[in-house]
Amino acid sequence: MSAEDLDKLFRDKLKDRPVAPSNDAWAKLQSRMQAPAAEETPQLFMAPPAQEQKEERGPIRMWYYSAAAAVTMLLSVGLWVNRDNIDPLQPSGSVAAVEQQRTVTPSAQAPATEVAPAPSQTVEPSFNSATPAAPAEADQVEALASASTTERQQANLMNRKATNTTSTQTRTTEPTTVKMVSEPVRMAATTPVKKQEETKAASETAPLEIIVKLDEAQATTTLASASTTIETPPQEEETPTGSGRVLKGILKQVKNLKDGEKVNLAELGITKHTYALETRIGNKKITKTIEL
């Protein structure tokens, strides 16, 4: 038997001899066909980068979220603080103006008419000199504050409605009698301030010193200090109702005053509309508030 015969024999018998595969072979084939379609091909290309992205995205997202959370926290806290300071203070600005007008009133008792004609134009250049005079005026305001809180509220309402200084003056003139009574007391109590006034008065002799103040902050702060330190508790209770939110900001500024730091009007959110002018001619003290 030749090799070729042998080959042919096997080829003929075995080449196309079918052998039935097991019955579940097709099922296996199908299940494997679906598996690679879903898994194998994506694993080659899509899956590895996707996993990397997921791994990277996890921490990155966490950072973003935490950063966003921190920002929102800061924003919310800042807004909250600023709300305490800013929002309610716009009415408080008028409050300050009112107080100044009360400061006007004591001076008005002697020369009520003189207050109005006080020259506001010349006042402006002497801005710098205003700051040293601040405490003196503050004391006056304290005295005023001691006068009555009801008046303040009235004045607040009036100021909100109308900003004219003249009209407020007329209103405030009414309680002057009470203030006059209280003012001397304050003067006695706060002797250092008086000294300051005296020194200023001495300095005023040669040049006519006109004190210009951005009164809102200092006036209000003095008001607050007066109410806390001097006034009776019921009055304190009243003030929060009228300008409750304002109190926080005011107290803050009071703290600044105590600590010797600069009183920041901007923090109080007070727009610099009202100026208090104060000048002394001899023993006469003339104060005037100007709203710009």
Next chain:
Amino acid sequence: MNETDLVKALQEGDAKAQRFLYDRYAGPMMGVCLRYLKNEMDAEEVLITGFMKVFQNVGRFEQKGSFEGWVRRIMVNEALQHLRKQEPMHLTIEKEHIHLASEDASADSDMSAEEMMDMLQELPAGYRAVFNLYAIEGYSHKEIAEMLHITEGTSKSQLSKARAMLQRMLAQQGVMIAI
């Protein structure tokens, strides 16, 4: 359904065509796989992976030559790959000591395919692979050498040794039948 239509349907991923192809070729291809792999489980494994490759790569099939031949080639390649995984071919190849078949061993044409298959299975994997590829599949020694990563000379010697073994087996069977 003729072959070109079947191929087109397969290229479109038609599930029915896949089933049709399987029904038509699963049996013959199982036979092919079994010629290379003794173990029926291995053969079926190769059959399944072979069909998967057919379905996945049918797009590459150009309508040249027979589709069945293409499928068969895939199956053979899969079988060889599996065989190579199982046992390094060159090691088994040289193992057996060959006795040349006796001259008078006659191949009876009435010998059943099953008996011949059993004989083929008796061969070591390396001999069997070369004999399958050369005698039954019709590959050249050059092709076989490339497919099995052996030299052409090795392929030739493997073939002759495989033939000798088969002849000896045939002769023994003839003797047995004679007895």
